[in-house]
Amino acid sequence: MSNTETSQPRTEQALAVVQxxxxxxxxxLTAFRRFRTQLVSIEPPARAAGTVDTSGGGMSALSARQPKPDTNLRAVREAYRETVMAVPHFEAEYDDSLEANMSMEFGPELGTQIATGTRLTPQLYEALLTASERARDERETLLPALERExxxxxxVRATLDNCERRGAALGANARRTTDxxxxxxxxxxxxxxxxxCEAAAxxxxxxxxxxSTAALSGVDGTSLxxxxxxxxxxTCPALADTVxxxxxxxxxxxxCIVSTR
Known part of the structure; x- marks a missing residue:
């Protein structure tokens, strides 16, 4: 390494991870915002007075085939595929089915009802609205923490680069003198x-x-x-480069000390 060259390999790797x-x-975050916008336009009709919702029950023994999901439920699934499941990194990071990904984001019960049910009830719709808002809010909280990191x-990188450049120049000067x-x-x-350098550390x-990001989904009590x-x-790349x-x-x-003895 030359006198002016600097290297913070662990910090550079960390910056790539964070970015x-x-x-x-x-x-x-953009996907969940879009999903919720589409969700608002899919609000299901209110249940008629005196009717009984049987969509959550088992199929009759006389039923020959699984009933098709209603238009609203199909619209929810399509909206989720077109937004959350369409992010560029989805296949590399998740590569999940609709049910698996919804269960991860919204909880297994809600995810299964949306992915395999037959009717978007008002109760199911409200639960989905709340869950989608929570997924959006978690990312709105996480993003500033990542930007601060x-x-x-x-x-740290700028400080270490500066310290290394000055230190290398002084070290070279020390080896050119015996005074x-x-x-x-x-x-x-x-x-x-x-x-x-110690102050930066x-x-x-x-x-x-x-x-602490214990309250953030996906982190669950571990540090950022x-x-x-x-x-x-x-696990502490900037500190490793500082050391x-x-x-x-x-x-x-x-x-310097040995040479003056």
Whole structure:
């Protein structure tokens, strides 16, 4: 590596993970908003007074075939396929059937009723409206958290790049001199950079410990960092790059100290 080249491989990988997640959540948020808009236009007719809803019961023994779903229920299924199941990453991330995906998003009972039932009752419709709003709201909450994580990673990367460039230049200067006063001056400058690096690490730690996404669907009590980076080589990528930068700075400082003895 040259004196001016910098490298934060774990942070770069983390940024790619976060950006991919942001893209997915943005697409899903738009999809659920569109789904709810379509859902509002499919409101089923109210049940007539004195009638009994038998759509949830079992089929008569005399029935020869499964009755077809009503127009409203078919419209709901089609709207879901055209919105939520049409996001660009659906096949790669989920690749579910209608029933499986609705059950994951809305709960197994509601998902099964929508995917396999025969009538969109007013009660079922209201439950679906509420569930779709919850799915939308969860993504509206998650998206800003992901954007803050991206900003935090970008800040760490910029700090480490700056520290590495300055540290590399000072380290090279230290190896070109044997003057004790000059080496002391270089060591003092390296110590200042080391302090900046440590401050960046402390800020990052505060951000990590202050973040909890336990209330968000799909995270369920784990931290945002674990949710994002569980499949990465390290679960705290920015801190890992910070440690590597500190080790390099301290190596330069040891050279200065040893050379003045």
């Amino acid at each position: 991919r997640e942001i893209d997915c959540v943005e697409a899903e 991206r900003e935090s990673l970008q800040s 004790p006063a000059r080496l002391d001056s270089i060591d003092n400058q390296l110590a200042e950079i080391e302090s900046e 402390a800020t990052r730690q505060q951000q990590l410990h202050g973040r 960092v674990r949710y994002l980076y569980d499949d990465c080589p390290v 590597a930068c500190l080790e390099t700075l301290r190596r330069h400082r040891r050279h």
